[in-house]
Amino acid sequence: MYNFDFEKPSTIADAVSALSAEDAQALGGGQTLLPTMKQRLASPSKLVSLKGIAEMQGICTGDDGALCIGGATTHADVAAGAGAYPGLAALAGGIGDPAVRARGTIGGSLANNDPSACYPAGALASGATFVTNAREIAADDYFQGMFTTALDEGEILTEVRFPVPEASNYQKFEQPASRFALVGVFVAKYADGVRVAVTGASEEGVFRWTEAEAALSGNFSANAIADMTPGEDGMISDLHGTAAYRAHLVGVLTRRAVTAAG
């Protein structure tokens, strides 16, 4: 690890100004950033911890009924406190291990946008709204490929608003070593249609499986997508599974998620 400065502001405004320094970087739970720094693969000049900002902590219900989660809320707090959205609470409860969940944050996970991470599937399938210090971004505009998002340099994800679906479920098939998602599928059924988001599978990062969404919006049952699989083009192929295997898993897990959502 290289040397760096450290700040822990208590307001979003102070955090934004601290982050304006060259090569400054936000620090959530550090569960991704710190290992990267230890391996000397990242060398921020300054870390700005978001954990001291009270307004970025916790879960509440918005006027429109959406579940609003502060950007610095830990996975453990979401697992325990997002009872209004059981599918999302279960997703958070399945991330990593207790130590990771006690430190890692929703903002850190979504800002990082690891192609195998869980939250991106939950947020995209929910059509969540990403609230930053500067603006609001729709989920469909937010995810822009592996490790890439609509966030600008120094922009802080302060809150994520999840419309609560009628039914939902997340199916995570673990990569045997990392226990991240080899493939993860989040299915959310809303009054105006079904959204299906897939993580772990595509070289473009999390994506919506629109073909399945269309079929499920007409008939929310596994049978509606019985033999359906997305094409294997653009799917990840690595030590843990070929593109064809991942494409196959997308179909299997989507059917399981629909069945489990009920």
Added chain:
Amino acid sequence: MPKDNGIGASPKRREDVRFLSGTGNYTDDIQVNGQAYVHFLRSDIAHANINGINLDAASAMPGVIKIFTGADFEGVGGIPCGWQVTDRHGEPMQEPAHPVLAQGKVRYVGDQIAAVVAETLEQARDAAEAIEVDLEELPAVVDMKAALADGATKVHDDLTSNLCYDWGFVEENKPAVDAAFEAAAHVTTLELRNNRLVANPMEPRVAIGDFNRATGESTLYTTSQNPHVIRLLMGAFVLGIPEHKLRVVAPDVGGGFGTKIFHYAEEAFCTFAAKALNRAVKWTSTRSEAFISDAHGRDHVTKIELALDADNNFTALRTDTYANMGAYLSTFAPSVPTWLHGTLMAGNYKTPLIYVNVKAVFTNTVPVDAYRGAGRPEATFQLERVVDKAARELGVDPIALRRQNFITEFPYATPVAVEYDTGDYHGTMDALEKMADLSGFEARRKASEAKGKLRGFGVNCYIEACGIAPSNLVGQLGARAGLYESATVRVNATGGLVVMTGSHSHGQGHETSFPQVIAEMIGIDESMVEIVHGDTANTPMGMGTYGSRSLAVGGSAMVRATEKIIAKAKKIAAHLMEAAEADIELKDGAFSVAGTDKSVAWGDVTLAAYVPHNYPLEDIEPGLEETAFYDPANFTYPSGAYACEVEVDPDTGKVTIEAFNAADDFGNIVNPMIVDGQVHGGIGQGIGQALLENAAYDENGQLLSASYMDYAMPRASDVPFYGVDHSSQTPCTHNPLGVKGCGEAGAIGSPPAVINAVVDALRSGGHDIHHIDMPVSPSRVWQAMNG
């Protein structure tokens, strides 16, 4: 009532108190006054010429004391290989030089190019980044068969090829074996790979070199399973330090699994640099470094053929194996695919004719050496897989086919040069069948099928040769060391005992089990016995711990030394009681005169030995301390039968272990709880190999699974509660304790049971599958099912 003291009792492991409360003393806990830190600059290219190294900028960095390169080691010895294998034609193996720091060429990702010694670790790392290395990349040799093709790039330019040796065993048997195959009623053939593994002990390797200018003595603190072996190899072959000027200390060691047997370049470097700089020099491996610098295990590619007659008797066995050595020969690498592998190919069966061919191959990968089981898991896996396949091809019950071919009379001389002293293979199979509830299997399979899962049952046997080993025998086989063990038993004046043993405990629980033996022999409480190990300065020359040898060989040395103690103590007791020595009996910690009520306590005798006022000084010396060296007459041959039950999810290919039962014959057992624990750990590692672990290289020689993000270790949720049975006991006939060794059995015996079960499950689902290579990951199983 179960015993609570002595042999057969299960006291809790006394060493665990310090391990679990964070008060252990591991090598990294040792801080030597004024120590500097070294960081190794390692190659990130698998094969390259080093055209130049520019240290100017790096040497000027803050805190840098000195940067060493290969040039600083000219005239210094290389890392030696401790075993020379002779090939089929009577020629010695090809043995390349193995410099401490790379000279002219790097040969694997992880090879050490330079070593930066600085005031702090971060300064050393900073400076390493400023070293300019001009590497000219060469084609990497990764695949073993390609490495042996004509015109293949050579890993070592001064060798004739990438072939280390071509070994035939037993070479004279080959024509008869081939003829038996011609005459066979049925031949079963199987091709497989025994996957390369990274040992991953919880504690990474650490080395601290220290030099005392006043005495001229060098000290190496290191994470080793065998400090005396390191002292001998490093002192005599690398650095030229006589043993009386070199001390090697291996304190608490957090797991070894074989990979801490070997003498590594980092140890030699730290010892060398400490003297050169007159500063202690410390190296602590990171986990990432461990993946590319700890010797790996396994990595065999094998074709095995089994010949049977019309009555399903095994008539011959023939194997053809390629064994990966990696880029250099690690300490015992050549012995693993040969003498620890070929000699086990008879398994539990009376197959009369066996021929084993092994080609050991150099590649641009991390050196490969012994890993828990070492050669024996590779032998067991292929044998038990081919027997299973034969049973399926012949439509006979796999257990019945095994039983039919079991060796039943002992001693039994195999056609592969070893003699099993005892065993009862039907006995362990009977115990297994009981535990595994075979009759309930069909109902369990139906229940799984009702959930949409396929269920499979797999069984296998194993035999292993451990308690290594008779020195004269291994000397003939090419070992450049003896394999005896030593113990000094020191009795203190007030009766307590200290045992200085050459065995080394790094998880095995010697501090608990060894005292049980002495407590039993003398009839005292275990708490009166303390075990000292791991420091060449205060233990007799010993060979250390591996090959399940500690109790069988080291324990035997301790028994012999204790027998000498008791013999002398009886003389003293006889004197004190004015009786004939022949009439003295030792029981429950007291000496008595047979047929009388005269007795003296153990403590009275030990006190007399050190306060010899009333003492037979004309006959015996005062004091009570004895040393024994024990060299075993034969290997020991634990054996067993294992069964695994799996469920396979046909939609995803995921395998879950539903049950695992192990029936072992370890001969006599000193501490049943520790033995259970050793078996549990071994099975966990075997399941890890079968389902999860895979050190995979790409064609450029990059390790793809170089961290826990891609290298899958087994976790608690991957394994079931094990059924373990040790009731079948045929004591070893040639060591005084009748013990056989239990450390590796689990890792040897479990992988075939898992794969046999997976194949059984898939076949029950209508898939015509005979084999899937380990690890049977979900994607591989799915691939196999979907052709």
